[in-house]
Structures are given as structure tokens and as C-alpha cells.
Amino acid sequence: METRRDELTADQFERLEVGTQDSERIVGPPVGFWRDSWNRLKKNRGALVGLAVIVVVIIVAYLGPLVSPYTPYGQDLSRRFADPSSRFWFGTDEFGRDMWNRVWIGTRVSLYIGFLAAFLDLAVGVTYGAISGLLGGRVDDVMQRGIEILNGVPYLVVAILAMLVLSPGIITITIAIGLTSWTYMARIVRGRMLQLKEQEFALASLSLGANRTRLLVKHLLPNSLGPMIVNLMFTIPLAIFSEAFLSFIGLGIQPPDTSLGALLSEGYKELRFHPYLLWFPTAVFSLLMISFNLFADGLRDALDPKMRK
Amino acid sequence: MTEQSPNGNGRTILEVKDLKKHFKVGRASIKAVDGISLSITKGETLGLVGESGCGKTTVGRVLVRLYEPSDGEVLFAGEDVHRTKGEDARSLTRKMQMIFQDPQASLNPRMIVSDIVAEGIDIHDLAASKEERLDRVHELLETVGLSKEHANRYPHEFSGGQRQRIGVARALAVEPEFIVADEPVSALDVSIQAQVINLMRQLQRDRDLTYLFISHDLSVVKYISDRVGVMYLGQLVELADSEELYANPLHPYTRALLSAVPVPDPDYESERERIVLAGDLPSPVNPPSGCRFRTRCPQVVEAAAHVDPPWREVKPGHWIEACPCFA
């Protein structure tokens, strides 16, 4: 790097005009938080694969049954327990119903549950947590005790109670999830609020005259989106799993409606002689779980501000 | 508590009367600010120095109404700032602004610079149109030595010194009269500190601003301030003109503080006599009775524990907490 120059000319010792404007100029396009995160996410192959699989599964769940000549509920006892073939791509179950249809219908239900939980996370969890964290003091104390009480009741007990009061089915599951799944998000958001509201940029906003709503909407929530999104992404597979569990033990979706959990339950019973009834729902279920988790992991790494330069 | 008299040639813009701010932590109460009185004249820079835990940052935050005082009053142009409401409160907000310490944390990382700078304009409806808003942002950026192109960038793309300038531009956007600068240069490199200090001085000249300059850096405070107040454990122990304080410090804490600051001049350093304080800062939950400094004072006398030292003007414009040890 240091070249030996024996011949230096006088003009090299002339004044060099340096503008500090040059040293203060910033090159390149403005790199916002989302662009930066997306760049990071793109580098994570696992996450991209996960995302791709999720998208593919969703598309097939909605289009799959449409390409089949059969229906999910149509029974044909002459075709019970048919093995997978070019006619019945996933085989048939004990009532002769086409499994291709049933698996994808079931997937739709599971996805619905997952996204419902995510929606409730947002609608209830974020709101609750934001109010609790922002207001602080007594209000926060009371609201937190509320959450602790809710958390104290096991999810299964809530589900059973719901089932006793209402009939088991998708409504029951909706309620059971609605009452319990949002508390984690509330805690996360509250934690962020408490942390962020003491930061100098929040204080600056207040000293400029911002009211609390403005503080929340323009400053605190945008800076909480990272943990919020990651948590949402983890909530979905968790909810799907919870529903699968409930349905598996018979408390969830009731026949003839079906979900992945219900299919797993039925398939499990026939494992000995008709294993395909279990493999297909298992494959879809596992794919969904793994993909959501991979994607959520990748999102967390991409959005985590600590990883920034 | 006796008040500080203004220095003759200007009107008093801010008066603080026996201000107290206590924070409850569990059952204990942290007496962060425990009885401060002073007044600031329009156009002057009052420096406030002290070490961590002395309460100077809390004073600043109470003045701009980020905190409510536990006791005492703050009067801006005669109005009690914590009792105003509605329209008066809003206009008061515009007049009293703050510049923060940490260039990393003082700007919202998710907002672009023009939104950050224009926040005050948005809140107080100071621009009639988007174009006007943008024009004002550009003007402000140029005033602080940045350029128009910086307006749609994000904070992390800037250096510390540049971020501080953005913070200054933000405060200026609402056209304040009084600015509390809370350690505005402490987190910056030395060569950048000078840039920001020069900027602040120039803005003061151009816009007739009044500053409360809070810092633990005594050299910087002396340079930029007209008068300087020294705080210890929530109280003022000395207040005087800047030159006077550094030339003739009277309170033992001030003297120890001044002698502790390392001066970038080797001969001076090797010749000077250093007063090294023993012990640690007492807890603000339970400050020592009487003179708070007595647990570390090199000249402590018995009486210091029993008498609350009075705040006295021992020379014109030079006030101290007159503790029995030396008064």
C-alpha cells in the first residue's frame, strides 16, 4: 500500500480543496428497517424454504379439492379403505370418502385456527399489552394480574368447559383459543412498551407536545413490530398444534367436519392396516409446523436490531 | 429559600423556586432533586454540573414538563409551567424544548429524518401544506449544517455528531425560546463535540436563545456557560459566574470537582494540587443529615451534621451552601 516514490513533483504539494460536504454525503438509497430486514431474510435459505412451503400448502389447500372430481363428504361404502391410486390420490377412509379432499379441507380448518389465533393476538393481545404498558402504574398492575389469572387456568380445562357449555366444534375451539392464546403477545408488547417509553426518542416526542396516542402509534408500536411479527409467526403453528391435540382427543372438530388433528386421530386408529390414512395428514401437518417455525426463526433473526451493524 | 437575583441587564425568563422531585421505588423514596432555586435571564446560558446521581438530568426533565414536581414551582415568563392547561400549555411546550444526550437513542430508528425533524411542526400545525413542511425541514437541516439530501434518510445512516444535529433541528422546529440541553455532547468524540458546541453558540446568537446546559464535563460547561451551578445529591451547592466559579471556588465539593478534572496540559497537571475525595456518593434515598457533603468533605466539622446549611450570597452573584466548615 505504501509505494516508494522517488520522484515527487512540485504540483503534488499544491493545496487540495476538500469539501466536508463530500465526507458527509451518504451514498446509496435510503436503507429503511424493512428493506434491511428483507435483505437479511433473503439470505436465510431455511426461512425462504419455509415461506415457500407455507404458500404452497395454502394454495393447494384451497385449490386442491377443486381439481378433484370427488367431494370431502361424499360417502361410498363400496370404496372403503381404498389404497392411494391414480383414482383416489390419497386413498379413501372408512366411509369411502376421498382422502385428498378431506386432507385439504382439514388443512383449511387448521389454517383457519392458526390465523384466527394470530388475529386475536393482534386484536386483543397487542391492545391489552399496549394499554397496560403505556399507562403503567396501577392500571398495569391490575391488567397484569388479570393475565396471570387467565394463564393460571389450563387451556385444556377451558376447552372442556367450553365444550360442556356449547357443543364441541369449531366455535368451541375458537373460544378456547380466543380466551388464552393472546396473553403471551400481550406480555411481549407490554414489555416493549415499558422499555421504549423511557427511551430518549419517546421523551423527545413528549417534550414536543405529543399526546399518548401519537406516541403509541408513531413511535412505540412501529418499534415493536419486530417482536410482534415474530410472535405472530410462532403463534400460528402453536394454535394449529393445540387444535390438533384437542381434536385428537375428541374434544375438537366433530365429524363429518374435519381438521388435521381429527384426521390424525382417525388415521391413528387405522395405522395397522391402512397406514396411508395417517401418513398423508401427518406429512401435511409436519410440513406446516416445520415451515412456520423455520420462517419464524428466520424472521426473528432478520428483524432483530441487535444484529445490525 | 432565597431566590437568585438576575444579573441586571436582562429580564428573567425562568424562575425555579424550591423545586423538589422524589421518585418512589417500592417503599423508599429517591430524593433526586431536593430543593433547588435559581433563575435564568433571557439570552444567557446557565450551566448545571454535577456527577451521576446529583439530580441535574431530573431538573432538566422537570423544567420541560416530562416530570411533575413533587414540590416547588417553575415559572416561565411568570407562568407556572405545571399548572397551565389547554392552549396555554401548548404554546408553553413550544417555547421550552430539550436536546437529549444519546445520539443513538434520541432519534426513532424507524422514522426518516424529515419526519423526525417535522414532528413538532406536525403536532402544532405549523405548516399549511406538505410543501411548506418540507421547506421548513430543509431550512432547519441547513441551519444545523446538514443538507437537504439528508431528509429522507434513516438515523442509523448518520454519525453521532450528525444525529445530534438532527436532534437540534427537531428542537428548533417549534421556534423555542428556552432549550434544556441535557449532556448534548457527552457521547460524542472530542473533535465532533466542538462542532456541536459551536453550532449551539451560533444558534444562540442568531435566535436569542436561552440555554440550560447540563453536563458532567466541567471544561465544556465553563466554556459555554455564563453562569454555572454545581449540584450534589439533589441540591445546589454553589452558583456563580463561570469565570468566578473556576477562579474562586468556595464550596469544598466544587473545589474537589474542579481539581479532579484532568486538564490536557502536562505541565499544569504535574504542578497542580489535587484534592482527591474519599469514599463514595451516599445514597439519594437517605442523604446525610445537615450538610450532605459532610461524609466526604476534607474540612468537615462536627456541626455539619446538625445544621442545614443556608443558601447565601457571599459575594455579588456568587451563592453557596454555607456549611459551617468553611463559611
Added chain:
Amino acid sequence: MAAMHEGNILQVKDLRISFSTYAGEVEAVRGISFDLRRGETLAIVGESGSGKTVTAKSLMRLLPKANTLIKGGEAIFEGENLLKLSEQQMQKIRGSKIAMVFQDPMTSLDPTMRVGKQIVESLRKHLGLSGQRAKERAVELLTLVGIPNPEDRVRQYPHQFSGGMRQRVVIAIALACDPQILIADEPSTALDVTIQAQILELLRELQERLGMSVILITHDLGVVAHTAHRVAVMYAGKIVETGTLREIFYNPQMPYTWGLLSSISLPTADRSQDLIPIPGSPPDMSDPPKGCPFTARCPYAMRICAEDMPEYTTFSAEHKAACWLHHPMAPNIDPPARVGSAR
């Protein structure tokens, strides 16, 4: 390897260190050389991004292995190149022959371990002391660093000490095995001014008493003026000037040093005059400038400054600076009025 200059305890030659980040390679240290004499305090002064902390950590091989590239150079200590030693060999040296004190006393100590135990750990590992003898030595060390009631305090946990006291404990641990070199990275920056004074006094006393050599990393010229014997000024990964304390403060020969000295607001500064800051900001080390790194901010910059790195010009046995202004073909420049004598 060349023979050690008489009186040198450490010789660093052409040290080059880079980091690989997702944005590319960042050159933190770009070829620096310096010596540490026995019994002296060498201050390495620089602002953020200058590479001074990276230099210090590299001597102790404490940089993260994953993305650190030691691209060249040597650090000769007791006849060995520290940069080439194995981790096992380094572990024998760290804490016993070369010790380091970091900036933040809050995070330097293990909060779950009693203070005495943390000192004894080092004694046991390097000196083989155990039991009673080790405990006695721990108490001796706490006394040495000026902690009152050491017999009681040796059994306490870090959170029971204040910031200044914790830093003393950190120093005690560093001194436990009588190291020959102490590297102190901004040892007093995180502390209040009155505590800072205590710690600097302590370091100075200890150095005189124990005859240690100290490398003091700092950005604070006041601290340098108080404690250092010799000074090396770093900028953008290069050492731009070295000299004795008085030479650097009273006869600096490089515009960056002038700029540093002019921009600090001394207690004796004239309030009616503006400070003379250095305009602009330090360069981006992922794309370091060709030539002298200070060019973009230098009021005396010449064309050649942007093209080539200047060689060192020697002014005295200890004093040298790298600047094209000292080339015979360069115009004559006087340093700014305020620099030279601060009084």
C-alpha cells in the same frame, strides 16, 4: 526475529487487523508499529473508530475468532510473537504476564461470584496458590488498591460495591499475578470525575511502586496529560504521531494532533472565541481512503495527501509524525496559534 531493543518489553511491528462483516471487510488496524518500554505508561489516543481498542484486544488475543482476520504483523513479548501463539499458550500469559482492565466495571466482574473468589481464581491458575495463602494474597491485593476493610469486603459480591470500588477490584484481579504489562482500556471513562481521579492516581502509584509497564487506551487528552509518559496518536487505523508527553502537547507536528488540541475546550479557553473543531467525521473503515486518512478533514491537505501515505519524519529520539507537510518539497506551515502552549 530481531533482537529486542534494550529496555523494550513489547515490540509491535506493522500490525494489521480486519473484520469480515456482512457488509464486507472492515480494516480496523492498518499497519501500526510501536514499542512499550519497561516501567513506562504509553498512551494510545484516538477517537472512536481509530482502532485503539482493537489493537489492545489483539495483544491479548481477545478478538472474536469468527470474524477477525489478523492480516499481518508481530507483537514480540519475551521473545515470542503473541499473534502466533496457540490459545493454550495465550492462556498462560493472560492474567499472569499481561493483564487487561476494561472500561465498564459493571460487566467486568462475575456478578454471581464473590470478589475474593474471583481474585483467587487467577492466583490459583497462574501461581498455584491455594487455600489460606491465596486468601491472604487476595486481601493484600484489595489493600493495595485502596479498598477499606478488605477482610470483610473480600467476601462480598460485586453488586455490593460502587462503580469506583468495582474498578479497583478489577485492577486488583489484573494485578494478582504481578503482570509485567497492564493494558487499561478507557479505565476511568465510565466513572464520575471525582472517582476517575482516584482511579488514575491509583494506577499511577501502582505503576511506580510495582514497576509495571502500562498501555493506556483513551480518547481523553486530560487523562493522557496526567498519566502518560509517551503518547501514540491513532487515526483511522494508523498511528499518525508518537512522542513524549511534552512533545505531543507542546510541539505536535501533525494536523490531526493540532486539531485534537484545538478542539478541546480547556478551562483556560477564551469564551469569546469559537472553538476550532475538526470538520467532518472519521472515514468509513470498510472503504478506507488511499493515502493519508486525515486528508478529507485536513485544512492543510495537498494533492499528494490523497494519493499516498506519508512516511514518518523523525524529530527526536522519541518524536515522529507521518505527514506530507514535513517533506522538503512541502510549503512551510505554522501550527495554529492555540496549539503549542495551552496556557
